[in-house]
Amino acid sequence: MMTNPRYTPLIEGLPAKVPFVGPEAQERAQGYAFAARLGANESVFGPSPHAIAAMEAAAREVWMYGDPENHTLRHALASHHAVAPENIVVGEGIDGLLGYLVRLLVAEGDAVVTSLGAYPTFLYHVTGYGGKVTAVPYKGDHEDPEALLAAARATDAKLLYLANPDNPMGTWHKAEVITQLIAALPERTVLILDEAYADTAPADAIPAMDVHHPRVIRMRTFSKAYGLAGLRVGYAIGHPDIVRAFDKIRNHFGVGRIAQAGALAALQDQIHLTATVQKITQARAEIARIATANGLHPVPSATNFVALDCGRDGAYAAALLKELAARGVFIRMPSVAPFNRTIRISCGDGPMLAHLEAELPKALAALESLTPPRR
Amino acid sequence: MMTNPRYTPLIEGLPAKVPFVGPEAQERAQGYAFAARLGANESVFGPSPHAIAAMEAAAREVWMYGDPENHTLRHALASHHAVAPENIVVGEGIDGLLGYLVRLLVAEGDAVVTSLGAYPTFLYHVTGYGGKVTAVPYKGDHEDPEALLAAARATDAKLLYLANPDNPMGTWHKAEVITQLIAALPERTVLILDEAYADTAPADAIPAMDVHHPRVIRMRTFSKAYGLAGLRVGYAIGHPDIVRAFDKIRNHFGVGRIAQAGALAALQDQIHLTATVQKITQARAEIARIATANGLHPVPSATNFVALDCGRDGAYAAALLKELAARGVFIRMPSVAPFNRTIRISCGDGPMLAHLEAELPKALAALESLTPPRR
Numbered sequence A, B: 001m002m003t004n005p006r007y008t009p010l011i012e013g014l015p016a017k018v019p020f021v022g023p024e025a026q027e028r029a030q031g032y033a034f035a036a037r038l039g040a041n042e043s044v045f046g047p048s049p050h051a052i053a054a055m056e057a058a059a060r061e062v063w064m065y066g067d068p069e070n071h072t073l074r075h076a077l078a079s080h081h082a083v084a085p086e087n088i089v090v091g092e093g094i095d096g097l098l099g100y101l102v103r104l105l106v107a108e109g110d111a112v113v114t115s116l117g118a119y120p121t122f123l124y125h126v127t128g129y130g131g132k133v134t135a136v137p138y139k140g141d142h143e144d145p146e147a148l149l150a151a152a153r154a155t156d157a158k159l160l161y162l163a164n165p166d167n168p169m170g171t172w173h174k175a176e177v178i179t180q181l182i183a184a185l186p187e188r189t190v191l192i193l194d195e196a197y198a199d200t201a202p203a204d205a206i207p208a209m210d211v212h213h214p215r216v217i218r219m220r221t222f223s224k225a226y227g228l229a230g231l232r233v234g235y236a237i238g239h240p241d242i243v244r245a246f247d248k249i250r251n252h253f254g255v256g257r258i259a260q261a262g263a264l265a266a267l268q269d270q271i272h273l274t275a276t277v278q279k280i281t282q283a284r285a286e287i288a289r290i291a292t293a294n295g296l297h298p299v300p301s302a303t304n305f306v307a308l309d310c311g312r313d314g315a316y317a318a319a320l321l322k323e324l325a326a327r328g329v330f331i332r333m334p335s336v337a338p339f340n341r342t343i344r345i346s347c348g349d350g351p352m353l354a355h356l357e358a359e360l361p362k363a364l365a366a367l368e369s370l371t372p373p374r375r
Helices: A023-030 A049-059 A071-081 A093-105 A120-128 A145-155 A175-183 A240-246 A257-268 A270-293 A314-326 A350-368 B023-030 B049-059 B071-081 B093-105 B120-128 B145-155 B175-183 B240-246 B257-268 B270-293 B314-326 B350-368
Strands: A088-091 A111-115 A132-136 A159-163 A190-194 A216-221 A234-238 A305-309 A342-346 B088-091 B111-115 B132-136 B159-163 B190-194 B216-221 B234-238 B305-309 B342-346
Touching: A023 A314, A023 B071, A049 A257, A049 B049, A049 B257, A071 A088, A071 A234, A071 A257, A071 B023, A088 A093, A088 A240, A093 A120, A093 A159, A093 A190, A093 A216, A093 A234, A093 A240, A111 A120, A111 A145, A120 A132, A132 A145, A145 A159, A145 A175, A175 A190, A234 A240, A257 A270, A257 B049, A270 A305, A270 A350, A314 A342, A314 A350, B023 B314, B049 B257, B071 B088, B071 B234, B071 B257, B088 B093, B088 B240, B093 B120, B093 B159, B093 B190, B093 B216, B093 B234, B093 B240, B111 B120, B111 B145, B120 B132, B132 B145, B145 B159, B145 B175, B175 B190, B234 B240, B257 B270, B270 B305, B270 B350, B314 B342, B314 B350
Parallel strands: A111 A132, A111 A159, A159 A190, A190 A216, B111 B132, B111 B159, B159 B190, B190 B216
Antiparallel strands: A088 A234, A216 A234, A305 A342, B088 B234, B216 B234, B305 B342
């Protein structure tokens, strides 16, 4: 009578523990709020005031479902990128779109290639659909296109994931490197080009839009430079055939009315976006300055965060994270060696970075007694 | 070089055409907006003013991701239903939660039982994961628990779906019928009890909360009586084990910051909910009055809509839908016989129902010349 549900064998095999822990969970555990929320690569500079106004107006008509076709937003995005609306699918953040794309392509045992230490949510989805992941080491602090291609060929990969600029290191490749990767893409492989950080990257890092390739799909988000992380709106750009495939499985009403309205107004305020990117650029420099003054080495970044090389091992960086959390600073760090020698600091505003500047030396000093100096 | 992506065989077999057409698509096609939006079972009476204020406040901090654990909302829901937070999972509407649950249980070829003509989105998900659906006829205008149970036994179903109150007919069973169904549930079957319309139902239609059964999961939403359809927040209530299983696959950041804040404030304003349910009850009576005055027969409803029996066939009802759309009235109808003899009208406010009252006789008259009278 009281037997358990018959989960699929795939589900039975998935880990019960998941990698999604928000700063709120840490705050609840420690009993106080963070003074500097610098761990989730959000944009403290906020969205356009027009986006806020649009969301407020939409809140008053949220008794209505949003348009399941995201028509107006999709058309505006198409116009912005000089492609057709048929090249765009809007979804519940890049996270949601990655889940859909994996579901479209990956059955149990199918091969997928990514970089070792790259975006954990992508791995979560691939594992969730039973994909077999090959994770290619970075080359220095950069994802390694040649090694990724070789792995895709060797494993007959259905999917190859590359983020440019990269997370968690913040590094980037020039557009021609990406274009060469696309030219060399195996015939049986789809490339996901995660461009969540395209807006904060140098112009020469982002290839021109080309929606003719049937196996290249690029992903963008309103969560980073647009300052709308909590709204959950991302989109994918690609060939109409692959874009249309999402319609077979997506949650058609998943991007609600406020989300569509906020994203649209944010897109339409490119002046605010430009001003935000300037603030992000300044904050990157400020983080680098604070790091250097404290003997840490900033990794050059094209994103809205900076990875700081602590010059020691993962245990040291983890201990530093803990010391900073105890001092009201929320940051995160990569989980995989050799990148776990770094801590990752999102671009904060003046008060947040002042707090970081005040607390970082204390946190480092607290660790001194605990760890031997690096040779 | 230009070969197509290798979709999974399951995806290749899915229909490209999907059943999700919003009123916005109709409005774009016809070139004018509907005066009476009465087709999507939304609540024109709107959410609590406190919910609107909470969403506006959240819009100003939406640069932050929402809490992936939905902690505050989950705890408030647990308290509201007198269960533990471990009994609640929050998701992107019931639509999103149905998708997750199907994914947890249904592999290709697995049997699922539902009612013929019941919620199309559930079917969409089951088909999307390769489930084999057995659709049991209603008994009169009610879903048929005994026949559903027999079908679940006969097919060794992994999932049995029942909505109480029902959509699209609006009918309901008393709580003891549901309790008996649960008592007789086959050991190998999970029951989804879709209670999207619980808030508008008579108290004796809703069984007491009981979270001890490992194979019963109940789903609720903020989209109907709470007036937040465009926000996309639903939740499931069940045994901690099945609730925990969602964490293996759900989009952890999928319910954003504004969504969590709006739902929480709506939940906390039960006075507004009660007032809304009163308005819905009045609107149901008003729709019934208008229908009867025009020779249509209202099906008794426990939901925020009323199905009107036109006494003819599906072609007639479809033609009536079209005539009403031409007169600014957006409504929908069931797609399956014998329910396609009805049209489904959501509870509107005064002006919308006045518009309906003015236009319905004209639409009926326009059809007179086209169709023979019913014998």
